[in-house]
Amino acid sequence: MSGVLDLMEPPSGTINIHGYTVNILDDIGRGSFGTVYAALDSNGNNRAAKKFSFRDHPKIASSEAVQFIKFHDLPQEHRNIVKIYDVKKHKASIWIFMEMCSLGDLNQYFRNNFPEIDLKLDLITQILGGVAYLHHYRIVHRDIKPGNILVQSNGTDEPPVIKITDFGLAKFLDPNEETSGMSTDVGTLAFKAPEFWQKARNGTIRYHKSVDCYAVGLTILAMLQAKQGQQLTPMALHSLDTSAEGGKWIGMIMNDRNTHRQPELNLVQINHTDSIIIKRIKQIVQGMTFFNPKFRLTAKQSLQLLRQQESHEGDTPMDVSAPPTPSAMVKNRAL
Numbered sequence: 001m002s003g004v005l006d007l008m009e010p011p012s013g014t015i016n017i018h019g020y021t022v023n024i025l026d027d028i029g030r031g032s033f034g035t036v037y038a039a040l041d042s043n044g045n046n047r048a049a050k051k052f053s054f055r056d057h058p059k060i061a062s063s064e065a066v067q068f069i070k071f072h073d074l075p076q077e078h079r080n081i082v083k084i085y086d087v088k089k090h091k092a093s094i095w096i097f098m099e100m101c102s103l104g105d106l107n108q109y110f111r112n113n114f115p116e117i118d119l120k121l122d123l124i125t126q127i128l129g130g131v132a133y134l135h136h137y138r139i140v141h142r143d144i145k146p147g148n149i150l151v152q153s154n155g156t157d158e159p160p161v162i163k164i165t166d167f168g169l170a171k172f173l174d175p176n177e178e179t180s181g182m183s184t185d186v187g188t189l190a191f192k193a194p195e196f197w198q199k200a201r202n203g204t205i206r207y208h209k210s211v212d213c214y215a216v217g218l219t220i221l222a223m224l225q226a227k228q229g230q231q232l233t234p235m236a237l238h239s240l241d242t243s244a245e246g247g248k249w250i251g252m253i254m255n256d257r258n259t260h261r262q263p264e265l266n267l268v269q270i271n272h273t274d275s276i277i278i279k280r281i282k283q284i285v286q287g288m289t290f291f292n293p294k295f296r297l298t299a300k301q302s303l304q305l306l307r308q309q310e311s312h313e314g315d316t317p318m319d320v321s322a323p324p325t326p327s328a329m330v331k332n333r334a335l
């Protein structure tokens with residue numbers, strides 16, 4: 001008798017949602033809007049199930065689900081964007097079923113591992129690849145940060161695979177918006193670009209997809225600075241006036257400095273002793289985090305810079321000691 005019941009009822013601590021068995025005893029992650037649980041599909045494949053409650057977040061629940069559905073309409077998938085299998089409504093919630101990333105998000109990954117520079121470079125290249133893909137399709141993520149970058153194991157001998165996730169704040173730009181920009185104040189304080197902080201100065205915010213590039217730059221900075229067992233939080237170690245600026249978010253400091261006509265904050269310092277890889281990564285951090293969004297490197301340009309570095313590996317070291325200057329950036333953008 002109990003055998004029959006087993007077939008009919010999901011195991012205790014789980015619920016059945018349209019054929020998926022969701023373990024609701026423990027969540028595997030929790031952000032500001034959704035709770036994520038481990039699940040199995042009807043074939044026994046591991047899935048992550050993200051639950052949005054209409055009761056808690058009526059607008060967000062529908063908007064993130066809509067984003068995901070729109071994503072299915074893109075002409076091709078990308079290896080570095082999390083794969084969505086299903087979106088289901090169940091009682092007062094929407095459930096998104098996606099691939100389960102066994103190594104967690106980038107914070108969890110760096111807490112449990114201490115990747116060497118070659119592996120960091122691989123992960124950085126993948127993050128840039130995912131963001132370049134989103135921007136190509138005019139999708140601005142608007143909440144790039146380590147907690148929204150997942151890591152999937154790829155077997156023991158291969159580097160893990162990056163999967164960008166959490167499109168709750170993402171926006172598909174129409175051509176007009178691409179020119180005129182966006183004005184809704186969204187994102188995570190530690191990764192917010194300086195233009196978000198301009199509101200304090202003139203009451204308005206205007207930003208473009210380069211806010212994602214800024215957030216990628218800070219994420220890479222945090223990966224460079226990573227200390228074993230710690231959360232990935234970008235820190236402005238260099239040229240900081242700690243008495244006045246300590247404890248403030250980097251974007252906020254940059255905006256304050258600009259308001260008071262002080263020199264731009266230098267997030268990285270390139271040393272003679274740095275390897276070519278580290279110099280190149282630092283150049284990218286510098287290029288992606290310029291105060292002026294127009295001068296920022298795009299994800300695609302940053303990828304090109306990294307490829308240049310690969311093709312020069314083994315050559316006599318070239319001069320990468322100086323970070324790219326804004327005028328060099330402007331030239332690059334025209335390429």
Ligand SMILES: Nc1ncnc2c1ncn2[C@@H]1O[C@H](COP(=O)(O)OP(=O)(O)O)[C@@H](O)[C@H]1O
Nearest residue numbers: 029030031032033034036048100101105147166
């Ligand atoms: N597919 C997944 N595989 C593994 N862990 C995940 C997955 N999706 C989310 N998580 C975990 O759950 C956390 C919250 O998920 P996220 O989609 O960012 O929700 P929120 O919108 O609430 O921030 C992530 O930071 C990550 O730790």
Ligand SMILES: [Mg+2]
Nearest residue numbers: 031147148166
């Ligand atoms: Mg999140």
